[in-house]
Amino acid sequence: MKKLFLLLIITSLTFVSAQDTNKKPVPAKKTVKEAKSSKNAKETSSPDSKSAEDALPADAKSTEGTKDALPVDAKAATEETKTPTPETKDAKTTVEPTKEAEPAETATPVSPPEDKNKVVPPAFKGPNLIHMPTAQPLQKDILNFSFNHRFGDAKSTSYDFFGLDKGANTQLSLDYGLTDKLSLGFSRVNAFKTYEARTKYFIMPQTNSFPVSIAVFGSVGLETEKQIANIGPYILPPSSGYPVVDEALKKKLNSYELSYQDRTSYLASVIFSRRFGERFSLQATPMFVHRNFVKPGLSNDRAGLSVGGKVQINKSISFLFETIVSNKRDYIGENYASVDLAGYGSSTNLTATQINTSYYRGNDLAYVYARNVLFDKPVKYYSIPLSFGLSYESGGHIYNVFVTNSSAMAHTQLLRGGEYDYRNREWTIGFNINRFFSFAKEVSEDNF
């Protein structure tokens, strides 16, 4: 998979460099050509407007063709070199014919200098890629309603109808452009019943002299689903004689219910996107996530990097890909991978943490050895999210349909990793639908 991805990047980069060299027309030549053709056109069309031109001064008629034929720069130059003529009250009065415009025709036209501050068209059209947002801001007074799905595991293919039978993780979100650069949004995700508030601020666009568009994106996620964490070592309190009290006490002593504070997480990211030529765009998003509560053995803080891109296939359809790499992802299971100890007369599963830290001490040494060493399996982690698919856009909608191995949608949950592993032929289908509504004031036609 890594090789495939590398290959993809390399091929796309070579494609882009080839395109860049193919680009760059010679504007100077074009203007000359255009000028010539326009000159011809003028000459052929002149009889039609002959009567109207009667009122024109003679010099205007004679120099008109040449004036028009000149590119803007050269023309400006000729106008500068022109000797000032006395102003006339009435434009219709004839003036002595002059020949000032003549020398300029021999002058070689200079191509207009490339505007360094000219903004390059946006790298991505929508405000969202597959997992992370793009640098492209939501314009002022535009509401983006997005409706995103990640279906279940499609490993069994047609039996589960590619995962659609297994239910989906759904996200409904609204983002609104407060200004042309700043947007605020709110979303709800099924997984962990998460609410998310997010904001994006567009810092600067890619221009002819500045290589990337930059935006910052931040979000706060709140998981409202009740979550109980088991805490070890397991404590068995002496019986009080009342089973209800015993149960409650055991629960209190051995588990911890996460508070709202614990279930809150934060994300900060900087989005760099660049458009290479007409068809290819790339985006890199370094991000940092802080979770107030994590599973044992993990750090609350985690950094990651999302890399995504787009290859435009035709005017409406493009190929998208995105991956999120981080130095660490979450391990699978509530704690470290549980160990089946059925052969040792115990039905309780111990976590690797407990085994590794010798929390459970057996009565005989062989038992302890078996639990601590023999069954100490390597911990399984979630996979690196890697998604690819197609995007179709019309003016008001953007539809992305893709294959992914991560069903996480709340931005602060993305760095946990993907639930599905391509190596085990696990994957899922996802889609993002963006629908835009504009609340912008229309320019008045009468008084614009």
Add this chain to the structure above:
Amino acid sequence: MKTQNKFFGIVSLLGFLAYGSLSAGPTIAESKLKVESGKMLFTLVKTMAGTDSKMVGLAKQVSGNVDMKAKTFDFTMDITLDSFALDGQYKFANDRMHETYLESAKFATANYKGTILSYDPATGKAKVSGKMTIHGTTKDNVEIEGVVTPSESGSGYLLTAGFKVNLNDYKIAVPDIKLAKVSEIVELKIKLELKSAK
């Protein structure tokens, strides 16, 4: 819908003409004028489920020169994203308009270069004929009629004109949307502040 478009155009044109005939036009003393500031409003009609909605946009970066002596008029509009933008209820389609239809990265400017056929100082009516280049395609003998009035500031002139452009003439694809039809005729209105070039 086309008839409606024409109707709008005629009404707006009549409006301009009426406005022009009421107020006497100025006598242009300067031989050379340049566009100090200008705006261009464009309107496209989209019909969906029997109801018309207008896609309205505005261009702000326009430049131009008028040479009364040589009787030339040229007008250039920069069609980068900022200066020529959809507004109102279709604002979100702006990027797509530029990238898919106008191809603004390739064809960054649209211009019009013409000859002043007539200018009547009594009414302020002016008629220009020339070639219009949009989307890299040039069309000859495009006539534009406008009205020149003294500007409010008093030091210059205000030129207003309304004309129509058929997208097919300039090889601009007309948006092909299911369930909706977008008119290939774009109505354009310009308002230019002319000041002496000196």
